[in-house]
């Protein structure tokens with residue numbers, strides 16, 4: 001855990017120094033919650049959508065490391081991530097190395113909707129056939145698409161966790177496309193009999209969706 005905490009501090013400092021968007025990080029409380037959730041649910045195959053500088057990815061991958069008892073990626077143990085912007089890949093790479101989890105992780109650079117749609121169409125593009133847990137934290141306007149595209153990849157009894165579902169109290173503002181995206185996503189999940197869900201009041205709201 002010390003290694004992870006020290007890596008998280010490093011990632012946070014780098015994010016502040018090299019970007020103007022450090023507020024996008026999940027932060028320590030939610031990051032450690034995610035790590036703990038991965039451990040508690042013995043999720044060994046994890047996918048993140050929206051990685052930025054790798055803070056939450058380090059937490060998820062450390063949860064996989066702890067649950068699997070290995071730092072090596074294999075057929076049954078992996079932490080994948082999709083990020084559209086590759087300009088900050090050097091921070092992701094060094095942060096994961098500092099956390100001691102880089103050998104568990106593969107980051108796919110590109111648009112998550114494109115990559116997941118290719119997978120759905122049958123392409124062998126490196127995205128796995130099945131995940132135990134998916135963490136959604138990319139473009140809020142696209143949450144409904146990420147949900148529909150990842151649900152078939154999650155094993156029965158697995159989880160989709162979606163960040164920022166409270167959207168700072170602005171989900172009713174339908175003139176804002178991000179608010180509208182989150183609001184539509186929540187309605188889709190609520191009426192979807194394939195899943196059950198509950199909201200965890202942490203940071204900006206984390207929706208825990210359990211796939212039946």
Ligand SMILES: C[S@@+](CC[C@H](N)C(=O)[O-])C[C@H]1O[C@@H](n2cnc3c(N)ncnc32)[C@H](O)[C@@H]1O
Pocket residue numbers: 024025026027049050051052053054055056057082083084085110111112113137138139142
């Ligand atoms: C809120 S940040 C992620 C923060 C990260 N999960 C953390 O807490 O460390 C959202 C990220 O999603 C990425 N993103 C936005 N649209 C995307 C898309 N269509 N496909 C993949 N990544 C996308 C952005 O480039 C940004 O880095």
